[in-house]
Amino acid sequence: MGKVVDQLAELTGYKDRDLMDVTLVSALRDMLNPLTVAIYRAVGPAEDQRWLSRAYLGYGERVPTADSLASELAQLPPLDQFPARAACLTRRELRESASRSEFTCHFPLLSDHEGGGVLEVVSRTRLSPTEQRTVSGMLRVYHNFQSLLDDSERDTLTGLLNRKTFDHSVLKLMSGESMASGTSVGDRRHEARHAHWLGVIDVDHFKRVNDNFGHLIGDEVLLLLSRLMRSCFRFQDRLYRFGGEEFVVLMRCDAQEDAQQAFERLRLACERFNFPQVGTVTLSVGFTQLRALDTPAAAFERADKAVYYAKHHGRNQVQSFDQLLASGQLADAEASSGDVDLF
Numbered sequence: 023m024g025k026v027v028d029q030l031a032e033l034t035g036y037k038d039r040d041l042m043d044v045t046l047v048s049a050l051r052d053m054l055n056p057l058t059v060a061i062y063r064a065v066g067p068a069e070d071q072r073w074l075s076r077a078y079l080g081y082g083e084r085v086p087t088a089d090s091l092a093s094e095l096a097q098l099p100p101l102d103q104f105p106a107r108a109a110c111l112t113r114r115e116l117r118e119s120a121s122r123s124e125f126t127c128h129f130p131l132l133s134d135h136e137g138g139g140v141l142e143v144v145s146r147t148r149l150s151p152t153e154q155r156t157v158s159g160m161l162r163v164y165h166n167f168q169s170l171l172d173d174s175e176r177d178t179l180t181g182l183l184n185r186k187t188f189d190h191s192v193l194k195l196m197s198g199e200s201m202a203s204g205t206s207v208g209d210r211r212h213e214a215r216h217a218h219w220l221g222v223i224d225v226d227h228f229k230r231v232n233d234n235f236g237h238l239i240g241d242e243v244l245l246l247l248s249r250l251m252r253s254c255f256r257f258q259d260r261l262y263r264f265g266g267e268e269f270v271v272l273m274r275c276d277a278q279e280d281a282q283q284a285f286e287r288l289r290l291a292c293e294r295f296n297f298p299q300v301g302t303v304t305l306s307v308g309f310t311q312l313r314a315l316d317t318p319a320a321a322f323e324r325a326d327k328a329v330y331y332a333k334h335h336g337r338n339q340v341q342s343f344d345q346l347l348a349s350g351q352l353a354d355a356e357a358s359s360g361d362v363d364l365f
Contacts, residue, residue: 072098
């Protein structure tokens with residue numbers, strides 16, 4: 023019992039989800055001595071969900087490995103490629119299977135905000151009822167602690183990440199770490215070589231929505247917008263609500279054109295969506311590339327200047343800070359100081 027308590031204490035000692043997953047599989051490896059132990063999450067749109075390895079330990083291995091969140095969705099295996107794992111995910115109950123030389127036990131991992139997941143334990147012998155209850159108990163602690171993290175890291179209305187989490191993600195990137203798990207703990211620096219982009223999204227004339235329809239309808243607009251954001255961006259992109267009608271996206275793209283296209287996709291989806299009672303809602307978007315030694319405030323300020331430019335030049339558009347700066351148009355935006363209604 024003392025060993026289990028020590029493992030639980032270590033598991034709940036972290037506030038980093040990647041480290042929690044690594045700690046969980048390491049603890050179960052030490053407790054059960056299995057052939058393999060792994061955490062898999064279902065990612066991607068409902069019609070094409072795939073398995074993403076969050077932490078994997080094989081027999082004799084000391085360092086967990088994981089799929090990179092920068093992986094393209096098509097590179098990951100579809101759910102039906104592993105039917106026993108998929109059955110555990112769908113039914114949300116423990117599932118056992120056996121072959122001639124090994125036994126596999128799948129435990130469901132529930133999540134209030136992320137896609138569901140599965141803990142997979144492969145061993146030479148079947149897990150005993152006592153071992154299964156111990157693992158299930160540890161997973162309840164794991165889930166409860168994840169829920170506590172969600173309460174502190176997510177916006178209560180939309181379920182998107184909040185500003186505190188954004189600051190942590192940018193600082194993590196700038197320190198040479200990845201927003202996502204790398205192929206191993208030592209490989210996380212690899213992700214930092216890619217270009218990352220920060221976008222600020224502001225709802226046009228949102229004050230009019232609240233004034234004309236009330237704050238409940240305004241909240242519904244924000245909630246529906248958050249759902250559009252989830253459908254327009256990839257599973258590995260970080261989506262935040264900063265408060266009010268302001269949202270932020272942190273994403274990896276190799277080229278500025280790819281980032282521009284992603285933000286345009288959201289802008290068009292919002293423009294074409296029929297919001298109940300309100301009708302058409304448009305967005306002004308500004309984005310910038312993260313730079314070496316950037317701070318969260320500096321990167322946000324650049325993207326926010328591009329939003330400012332968009333609002334002074336017709337709204338319902340996407341503007342790149344870097345392009346505005348290169349063309350000299352940003353100076354015009356900074357110089358303009360008329361009494362313009364931005365909300």
